[in-house]
Amino acid sequence: MVVLTYHKIKQKSEFEKQIQYLSEHYQIVDEFTESKTAQRQLIITADDGDPSFYYHAFPILKKYKIPAILFVITDLINSQKAFWWDEFEYYLGREEGNKKAWEVKTWANSKREAFLEELRNTSSKPLLKYKQLTTAQLKEMQEAGIRIANHSHTHPMFDQCTDQELEWEIKSSIEILKDLGFTHDVFAYPNGNYSELAEERLKEFGIKQAFLFDHKIHKSSLNLLRISRLAVNDNTPMWKFKLILSGWHTKLLPITKGFAKLKNKL
Numbered sequence: 001m002v003v004l005t006y007h008k009i010k011q012k013s014e015f016e017k018q019i020q021y022l023s024e025h026y027q028i029v030d031e032f033t034e035s036k037t038a039q040r041q042l043i044i045t046a047d048d049g050d051p052s053f054y055y056h057a058f059p060i061l062k063k064y065k066i067p068a069i070l071f072v073i074t075d076l077i078n079s080q081k082a083f084w085w086d087e088f089e090y091y092l093g094r095e096e097g098n099k100k101a102w103e104v105k106t107w108a109n110s111k112r113e114a115f116l117e118e119l120r121n122t123s124s125k126p127l128l129k130y131k132q133l134t135t136a137q138l139k140e141m142q143e144a145g146i147r148i149a150n151h152s153h154t155h156p157m158f159d160q161c162t163d164q165e166l167e168w169e170i171k172s173s174i175e176i177l178k179d180l181g182f183t184h185d186v187f188a189y190p191n192g193n194y195s196e197l198a199e200e201r202l203k204e205f206g207i208k209q210a211f212l213f214d215h216k217i218h219k220s221s222l223n224l225l226r227i228s229r230l231a232v233n234d235n236t237p238m239w240k241f242k243l244i245l246s247g248w249h250t251k252l253l254p255i256t257k258g259f260a261k262l263k264n265k266l
């Protein structure tokens with residue numbers, strides 16, 4: 001079974017071409033199964049619950065009657081809070097902010113949070129606001145076949161969280177999703193980062209399936225708390241989109257990366 005991951009969907013036209021192609025070549029479903037008939041099945045997922053999904057992806061999916069899973073960050077629903085990685089770009093500028101956002105993903109979660117809080121407090125800029133999706137918009141999508149599922153409460157790196165932080169993240173997100181009538185027990189690791197401890201806690205709190213972000217096609221009979229996904233964008237050109245779906249892109253990537261490294265040395 002192939003699982004695709006999108007994030008922001010900035011434009012409709014390329015996304016529509018991709019959806020058209022997928023609907024002609026795959027049976028698109030919204031639940032991961034490991035049966036043999038699942039070979040030509042595909043799941044479309046999108047992480048973070050960016051409003052662009054509602055404005056650009058949802059109308060196309062509805063038009064073609066295609067299901068998908070949207071993994072949302074529960075603390076952001078109905079809020080004006082920005083994604084924390086966007087805050088880095090806002091305060092530090094595009095290049096520096098982007099670099100920093102990657103760097104802090106390797107820090108202990110409390111250190112990342114403290115650094116961000118300091119940036120907010122010391123900056124002369126007003127707090128960054130971003131109109132997130134509302135419950136009504138999520139419900140509207142759910143009614144039209146989009147599964148709204150769990151992408152944690154505040155999107156920390158799960159491999160950088162303490163046991164207590166993990167528990168709070170998992171408990172809070174489950175509670176909110178349950179209250180709203182969404183899918184609480186299907187989870188996508190923020191940034192794909194996982195650890196043995198995180199996996200144990202997810203299991204304990206009743207999470208049945210957890211998705212990674214490792215740019216691979218899932219091999220059957222592996223751990224259901226480590227389901228592989230392929231990364232795509234709404235602007236991935238069609239030739240590359242097909243290559244990614246074939247699984248060849250994953251195999252070629254280390255070679256091309258190695259080649260780029262070699263070229264840098266020369």
Ligand SMILES: [Zn+2]
Nearest residue numbers: 047048190191
């Ligand atoms: Zn995410």
